Amino acid sequence: MLKDITLGQYFPGNTLAHRLDPRTKLMMVVLYIVALFCAKGFLSYGLMALFLLLCVRISKVGFRALVRGMKPLILILIFTAVLNMFYTPGRAIASFWVFTLTVEGVWAAVFMVIRIALLIMGTFLMTYTTSPIALTDAIENLLGPLKRLRVPVHELAMMMSIALRFIPTLIEEADKIMSAQKARGADFETGNLLRRAKAMAPVLVPLFISAFRRADELATAMECRCYHGGEGRTKLHVLRYQKRDLFCLVTMALVMIGAVILGSLGY
Amino acid sequence: MEPILTVENLTHTYSAGTPFERSAIRGIDFAVGPGEFVGVIGHTGSGKSTFIQHLNGLLKPTAGRVCFRGQDIWTSPRITHETRFHVGLVFQYPEYQLFEETVYQDVAFGPKNMGLAQEEIDRRVREAAGFVGLREEWLDKSPFELSGGQKRRVAIAGVLAMEPEVLILDEPTAGLDPAGCESILAELRQYHRAKGNTVLLVSHSMEEVACHAGRIVVLDNARIVMDGTPREVFSRAKELEAIGLGVPEITRVAMRLHEAGLAVDPATYTLEALRTQLLSLRGGRGPC
Known part of the structure; x- marks a missing residue:
């Protein structure tokens, strides 16, 4: 059952999105997020969505995989949407008790949901097409200038890659220990929360050791x-x-400038 | 003799329905009677670990049935849970599963889960500790103070204390020095003799299995390819070598002697038996 956990799952491939320098992808994601927060109306959001769609097509990562990745965040999406709907001042449509539903609120909620969804899908697209090791390499490289300020960049990156490397190992180990304790009659599935938490001790102690x-x-x-x-x-x-990195970065920058201009004009 | 544990057409497929789909075992039929000492042998990846984890209900078969005393162990969750007390499984490197503060408490973990009375738990812990040669004064120590071999004995005692009718051990001697191996195997044989319970010993060492088991099951490529007495299995030396398992060294010596024209049984697998045969060839004149 622990095998179902996937963290930063990487789908190997050989598309332009996979071959791009990880630093380029990281910078593109940062630019994309900046652009998202400058977008205001349908036109600018449409531009951002269109660009993401293009990237997804190039990467050949199934759209379904991206949507599936959003599942755990659905609660946050709903929560933000509801908050926006009721707490934005403006023309009221309906109201009960202390809640007032406003026209502006509904629009704000729609855009907020689109924004978060695009943001999540954009970052997921990066982790889906970049191996964790390449990603830490990129982070180390991009944070390089901080070394002058005595920030231990290399050590941090090394810790990150070691941590990532050991996630599957520890999951496997936990699985094995759980089986061994089950073989001695340990019960992880029944009982209330407290009992279940207590039942985890025979797994956690050997796992930590x-x-x-x-x-x-x-x-x-x-x-x-x-x-x-x-x-x-x-x-x-x-x-x-490579040349393709420059090309992609420039494209991303143009899209961002486009979104910022459209956004500032209110579209 | 009525078999105690039967397996019918057992198949297990990992990650079914994904691109990583892989059958670890395919269509295995197997039965073991009370009091048998069976050696299960196979390469890494032959499916032996998957196979034994089905016997006590840790893995659910993709297809086929596992029955303990004629009853399917997956009939209800309660029965699955209880099967684990009847069929004890000692994992590979079991010392990594120790967690209690004292050796005594760790050995008592299984019996406690069975819901036994305090005196009964105490009796079982002391008896199990005796079988694996744990001294009385070690019972109050922390298991983490012990040496590797002693830790492993504690872990094995933890399963023995449940008094399972079938005991399965997955490579209990892995990573121990020869003396440690020998003493653990001797303790197991003594336990088997004293209790008369069924024992399944999983191993990749032919020597180990040859000396102790009365029956050998060979797994290769997700299937059982041989099942018989050590003599029967070792007489198929060519096939064993094709799988990459080989025969015990003593058998190899006996085969060479047989090929050289001596009247030696090529399927001899113990030093003692080979000695007797060679001595009788010399006309009973005794060793030189």
Whole structure:
């Protein structure tokens, strides 16, 4: 049952969206989000949606996979929509008790939902087409200038990639320990919340112990291979911008400028 | 003899309906009687771990049935749960599942889940500890203070304390030194003799299985390919080698001697038996 958890799932592929430099994709997502928050009316939102649709088509990631990724966030979407509907001042349509439904509120809710949905799908598109390792590489590279301010960028990126690397390992381990305790009659499925929480102790204690053991072993193994942090360390896969990166970034920038202009004009 | 555990046409498919679909076992038929000592042997990925996890209801069959004493173990959740007390399963590297503050409490985890009375739990814990050679004074220690081999004994005792009618062990000697292996296997054999319960020993070492089991089941590529006494199985040395399992070293020596023209049974699999045969060849004159 733990196997169903997917985090930052990456669908391997060989499309333009996959081959783009991860740094480009990261910057594009940032620009996209900025543009989204400048959009105001149907025209600007339509432009953003159209652009996302184009990217999805290029990446060959199924539209269904993107929508499925939104499922856990549906509650947040509904919550924001309802809040916007009732708490935006304007012409009232209906009101009961302290709630007043306004025309402006309904529009605000519609746009807010579109905005959040586009935002989520845009970022998901990036994680679907970029392997977690490439992504941490990109983050490390883009945050590089912060090294001058003594921010341990390399160490942070290393921690991130180690954490990502060990998620599947720990899930597998937890699965195994749960089976072993079930074989001794442990019961994780029945009883109230308190009983179930208590029942998790036989899983969590061995899991933590093994996580610490693994961390210890990994540290030793890294030291044996003379790891000493980021200074002077070279990369196996050096990130290099290509022509296509420039092209995509410029396109994204143009779309953003378009959305900002449209938005400021109120469309 | 009425079989205690039967498996009919058992099939298990992982990730069914996705591109990662993979059958770990296909159409397995198997039955084991009370008091048998069976060796289950197969390569990594042959499906043996998947197979044994079906026997106590940890995995639900994609197709087929698993019956304990003639009753399908998936009839109701209660029966599935109870089957786990009748069919004890010791996982690979079981020392990583210890969690209690003391060895005693950890061994008592299974019996406590069975809802037994305090005195009965106490009796079982002490008896199980005795079987695996845990000393009395270790019972109050933290399991994390013990050595690797001792931890594994604690974990095995944790399953023995449930007094399962069928005991399944998945590679109980993995990662131990030869002396540690030998002593754990000897303890198991003693337990089997004393209790007369069914034991399934999963292993990839032919030697280990040859010396202890009265019956050997060979799994390869998701199916049972051989099932018989060690003599029967080891006489098919060519097929075993084709699977990549091979025969015990003693059998290999016996086969060579047989090929060299000596009157030695090529399916001999214990040192003792080979010795007797060789001595009789010398006309009973005894070792030189």
